[in-house]
Amino acid sequence: MSTTAGTAVRAQEKEETDRSGDLGGGIPRWVLVIAVVVAWVALWSVFRGQDTLVLRGRDSTPLHDDLTGFRDAVLASRDTNPVIGLTTAIAEGFRNVFDFLQRLVSVPAFPRPVPQVGWLGVTALAAWVALAVANWRISLLVTGTFLAYGLLGFWSDSIDLLLVTGLAVFVTVLIGMPLAVAVGTSRRAKAVITPVLDAMQTMPTFVYLIPVVLFFGIGVSGAVVCTLVYALPPLIRIGGYGISAVSTTTIEATDSTGQTSWQRLLKVQLPMARKTIIVGLNQTTMAALSMAIIASYVNGPGLGKPVLQGLIRNDVGSSLVPGLLIVLTAIMLDRTTTAASERADLAARGHGLTGRTRQVLLAVVAVVALVCVYLSRTVLDLAEFPETGWGTSLANGLDSFVGSVVGALDGPGEVFKNAVTYGLLNPMQSLLAESPWWLAALAIALVAAALGGLRALLPAVVCLAGIWFFDLWNDAMVTLNMVLVATILVMLIAIVFGVWMARSHRVDVTLRPLLDAGQTIPAFVYLIPVLALFGSTRFTAIVAALVYAAPAAIKLVADGVKAVPETTLEASRSTGTTSWQEITQVQLPMARGSLVLAANQGLLYVLAMVVIGGLVGAGALGYDVVLGFSRSEEWGKGAAAGLTIVLLGIMLDRIGQRAAARTGEGVKVPLRRPSSAVAG
Known part of the structure; x- marks a missing residue:
C-alpha cells in the first residue's frame, strides 16, 4: 500500500x-x-x-x-370494557367498508350473480387511474397485471388483496400524515414519536397478530389493523424527513410575509416535500402489501390464503402461482407510485404528454373506461372472468421445474447445509x-x-x-x-x-x-x-x-x-x-x-x-x-x-x-x- x-x-x-x-x-x-x-x-x-x-x-x-389469564379477562369483559367496545366498533366499521367494496368489484352482490362492476370495468378504471397519475407505460403495466389476475384464476383473491392494501394505506395516511407533520415541524414531537417507530419497525410482523386478534378479532378487521401497524412507520419517517428538509431560507422568506404556521405548512412545506411524501407513500404501500400472506393467518382475505394453503400441503406449484401474482402486484404498485412522484418534474421539463394533448387523451380513455364499466354490468361474460386453466398449467409446470432444480441442487445443497450446521450453527x-x-x-x-x-x-x-x-x-x-x-x-x-x-x-x-x-x-x-x-x-x-x-x-x-x-x-x-x-x-x-x-x-x-x-x-x-x-x-x-x-x-x-x-x-x-x- x-x-x-x-x-x-x-x-x-x-x-x-x-x-x-x-x-x-x-x-x-x-x-x-x-x-x-x-x-x-x-x-x-x-x-x-x-x-x-x-x-x-x-x-x-x-x-x-x-x-393467558389477562387475555381471558379481556375477552370476558367485552360487554363492559370501553376499550374493547371501541376496538370492536372499529373492527365492525372495517368489515362493513370492506364488504361494500368487495360486493362492488370482487364477489357476487346478491341477488346479482356477479359483482356490481365486473372484471372488464375494474381493469379499465384501473388503467385510466394509472394513466392519470403516471403515464401510458404504467397504464399498460396495470392492465397486464389485472389481466394476469384473471387468466391465472385468482381474480377475486387478487382484488381482495388490493382492497385490503388500499383500505390499510388510506387509514395509514389519515393517521400518519398528521404525525409526519408533527415529526417534521417539532423536535419535541420527533423525540417522542421516533422511539415508538423504532420499536414498531424492530418488531417482527407476526408478533403484531397476538394483540391484534385479541382486540380486533380475525378476518378483514384483523388483517387491516396488523397491516396498518406495520405500514405506518415508513410514511411518518419519510414524510417527516421531507417536511423538515425544506430549506430554512425558504421558511424565513415566508415568515417575512406574515404567514401563519398553518399557511406555511399548507403553502410551502407540504408542496415542497410532495415528492418525498409520495416516496414515503410508496414504501408504506409496499409494507402493507408485504403483510398479504401473514394476514391470512388471521383469516385475512387476499392472495395470502392460496399461498398459505399451498405451503401447508407442501405443494410448491400451487403456492408459487399466487406468490408470483403478489410479486407482480408489488412491482405494479411500486412502479405506479414511483412514476406518480416523478410525473410533475418530468412534465415541467417537457417530457411525456402535457397540456391539452394529455387532457384529451385522459378524456377519451375515461369514456372508454365508462363504456367498459357499463358493459361489465350488463354482459355476464364481461363481469366474471372466464376459466382458462392457465393457472393450473403454470402451477404444474413450476412444480416440475422446481422438482428438477431441487434434484440438481440436492447434493451441493446438502454439503452447504452440513458445512453451515456443523461449522457455525x-x-x-x-x-x-x-x-x-x-x-x-x-x-x-x-x-x-x-x-x-x-x-x-x-x-x-x-x-x-x-x-x-x-x-x-x-x-x-x-x-x-x-x-x-x-x-x-x-x-x-x-x-x-x-x-x-x-x-x-x-x-x-x-x-x-x-x-x-x-x-x-x-x-x-x-x-x-x-x-x-x-x-x-x-x-x-x-x-x-x-x-x-x-x-x-x-x-x-x-x-x-x-x-x-x-x-x-x-x-x-x-x-x-x-x-x-x-x-x-x-x-x-x-x-x-x-x-x-x-x-x-x-x-x-x-x-x-x-x-x-x-x-x-x-x-x-x-x-x-x-x-x-x-x-x-x-x-x-x-x-x-x-x-x-x-x-x-x-x-x-x-x-x-x-x-x-x-x-x-x-x-x-x-x-x-x-x-x-x-x-x-
Whole structure:
C-alpha cells in the first residue's frame, strides 16, 4: 500500500478511536470482542449445561399463565370494557367498508350473480387511474397485471388483496400524515414519536397478530389493523424527513410575509416535500402489501390464503402461482407510485404528454373506461372472468421445474447445509444456549460495550433483563444464534457482491435492478422454493432469511465501497498494489462504517423472519409465537415470546447503530426497504 493510502486509512482509524471513547482505553474493538469471546468459551467449558433456563416443549411458567389469564379477562369483559367496545366498533366499521367494496368489484352482490362492476370495468378504471397519475407505460403495466389476475384464476383473491392494501394505506395516511407533520415541524414531537417507530419497525410482523386478534378479532378487521401497524412507520419517517428538509431560507422568506404556521405548512412545506411524501407513500404501500400472506393467518382475505394453503400441503406449484401474482402486484404498485412522484418534474421539463394533448387523451380513455364499466354490468361474460386453466398449467409446470432444480441442487445443497450446521450453527448454539444464563448475559453485555460503548451497553442490559424476566431465556439464545449465523452469511455474500458491484459499473447496472426487485418481494414468498429444497428444518428458516436480507446489505456495502475517494485508490495503484490488496487494505477498511451498517440492517431483516421460520421447523421463539397464536391455552407463552423477540431486536439494533455511529456512519436506515424508489 502506498504511503498516501496508508496514511489516509490510519488517519481515519485515529479519528474514529478519538471519537468513539473506547472503554478499553484505545484498544481496538475487535481485540476486545475476541478477548470477551475467549473468556466466555473458557468459562463455558467449566459451567456448560448449568442454569440454562430450558423450558421443555409446551411447558409454561406462572408468568405465562398470568398473561393467558389477562387475555381471558379481556375477552370476558367485552360487554363492559370501553376499550374493547371501541376496538370492536372499529373492527365492525372495517368489515362493513370492506364488504361494500368487495360486493362492488370482487364477489357476487346478491341477488346479482356477479359483482356490481365486473372484471372488464375494474381493469379499465384501473388503467385510466394509472394513466392519470403516471403515464401510458404504467397504464399498460396495470392492465397486464389485472389481466394476469384473471387468466391465472385468482381474480377475486387478487382484488381482495388490493382492497385490503388500499383500505390499510388510506387509514395509514389519515393517521400518519398528521404525525409526519408533527415529526417534521417539532423536535419535541420527533423525540417522542421516533422511539415508538423504532420499536414498531424492530418488531417482527407476526408478533403484531397476538394483540391484534385479541382486540380486533380475525378476518378483514384483523388483517387491516396488523397491516396498518406495520405500514405506518415508513410514511411518518419519510414524510417527516421531507417536511423538515425544506430549506430554512425558504421558511424565513415566508415568515417575512406574515404567514401563519398553518399557511406555511399548507403553502410551502407540504408542496415542497410532495415528492418525498409520495416516496414515503410508496414504501408504506409496499409494507402493507408485504403483510398479504401473514394476514391470512388471521383469516385475512387476499392472495395470502392460496399461498398459505399451498405451503401447508407442501405443494410448491400451487403456492408459487399466487406468490408470483403478489410479486407482480408489488412491482405494479411500486412502479405506479414511483412514476406518480416523478410525473410533475418530468412534465415541467417537457417530457411525456402535457397540456391539452394529455387532457384529451385522459378524456377519451375515461369514456372508454365508462363504456367498459357499463358493459361489465350488463354482459355476464364481461363481469366474471372466464376459466382458462392457465393457472393450473403454470402451477404444474413450476412444480416440475422446481422438482428438477431441487434434484440438481440436492447434493451441493446438502454439503452447504452440513458445512453451515456443523461449522457455525451447532458450535454457536452450544455456546449461547448451553452457557449459564448469567454467563451468556454478561458476555453479551461486554460485547455490546466493546462494540458500541456505554450507549450500547445500557439498552443491552435492560433488554437482557427483560428477556430473563419473560422466562424464555434458552429459546431466546437459540433464536439469537440463528439470527447471528444468518447475518454472518448475509455479510459474506454482501461483501463479495458489494465489492464486485463497486468495482464494476457493468455489474452494478446488472445487479442493482435485481436487488431492487428482490426488495419488493414479500418475505413469505422466499420461503416457498427454499422449503422445497431443504424441507422443514431450522436451516430452511436461515436460508430464507439469508435471501430476504441479502439485497439491502449488498447495496449498502456497494455504496460504501464506491464512496472511497478515487484519489486514495489512485495513490495505492501507483505503488503497484494488486486488486486483492486494494480491496482488503484500502476499500474495505475505509468503508467499515457501511459494513457495520449493513450488518445492522442484515440483523434486523433476519430477525423479521424469525417467526416465519418457526413455521418451518426453526423452533425456539418463532415456534412459541405460532403456538400461542394457534392454541388459546398457550396465548401467554406466545405473548411472552413475542415480547422477547422485540427485546432481542431492540438490543441488536442499538448495538448495531452505536457500532455504526462510532465508525462514522451512524445513519438510521428504516427496517425493510422494499422498493427501488426508497433504496435509490
